[in-house]
Amino acid sequence: MINFFKQKIKSFFNLLYPNLCLHCSAKLKNNFFYFCEDCLGSISYITPTEEPYCAVFDRNPFALSIIKELRRQKILSMPKIAASFIVIQLAKISWPIPDKIIPITNKTIFKDHRYYLAKEVKKFFPKKILKNENNNILVVTDVLSLHELEVIKKKYKNQNIYAIGLCFDFLEDSKLWEN
Numbered sequence: 550m551i552n553f554f555k556q557k558i559k560s561f562f563n564l565l566y567p568n569l570c571l572h573c574s575a576k577l578k579n580n581f582f583y584f585c586e587d588c589l590g591s592i593s594y595i596t597p598t599e600e601p602y603c604a605v606f607d608r609n610p611f612a613l614s615i616i617k618e619l620r621r622q623k624i625l626s627m628p629k630i631a632a633s634f635i636v637i638q639l640a641k642i643s644w645p646i647p648d649k650i651i652p653i654t655n656k657t658i659f660k661d662h663r664y665y666l667a668k669e670v671k672k673f674f675p676k677k678i679l680k681n682e683n684n685n686i687l688v689v690t691d692v693l694s695l696h697e698l699e700v701i702k703k704k705y706k707n708q709n710i711y712a713i714g715l716c717f718d719f720l721e722d723s724k725l726w727e728n
């Protein structure tokens with residue numbers, strides 16, 4: 550019985566802090582969480598342009614692993630981890646400070662993974678900064694599709710829309726997104 554509880558507690562902590570790299574499954578060294586040293590070292594960020602939309606990562610397997618875990622919603626801290634990559638990228642872009650941060654949402658799903666992702670991005674901004682004065686809206690999503698961005702622009706017309714995703718839309722029809 551004690552072993553049963555030990556196992557349960559262990560699997561609970563694995564949800565919080567998995568001990569294998571989420572991308573390559575290598576065993577994590579001390580002081581590494583979620584991703585191994587090699588995978589973290591291989592991250593390549595997209596260089597932001599003047600456009601009011603941007604992605605964080607190139608289309609690479611590491612980014613795909615993050616998005617897959619985010620969509621699975623099995624690891625409780627995944628929205629926070631993904632949000633931190635978005636915030637790192639935002640720090641490099643000279644977009645105005647947002648007045649509002651919203652997710653691109655799927656109306657058929659109540660609070661999907663993008664809702665939690667946008668919520669975590671919002672936590673990085675002090676409340677007093679988000680003022681609702683200048684109509685600057687930051688749209689947050691996992692895979693940024695330019696079609697979805699057009700829909701958002703129509704919905705929030707006369708407001709300044711800036712959109713960021715972990716990646717641009719790709720492989721949306723691919724079997725890689727299944728599971």
Ligand SMILES: [Zn+2]
Pocket residue numbers: 570571572573574575584585586587588589
């Ligand atoms: Zn790894």
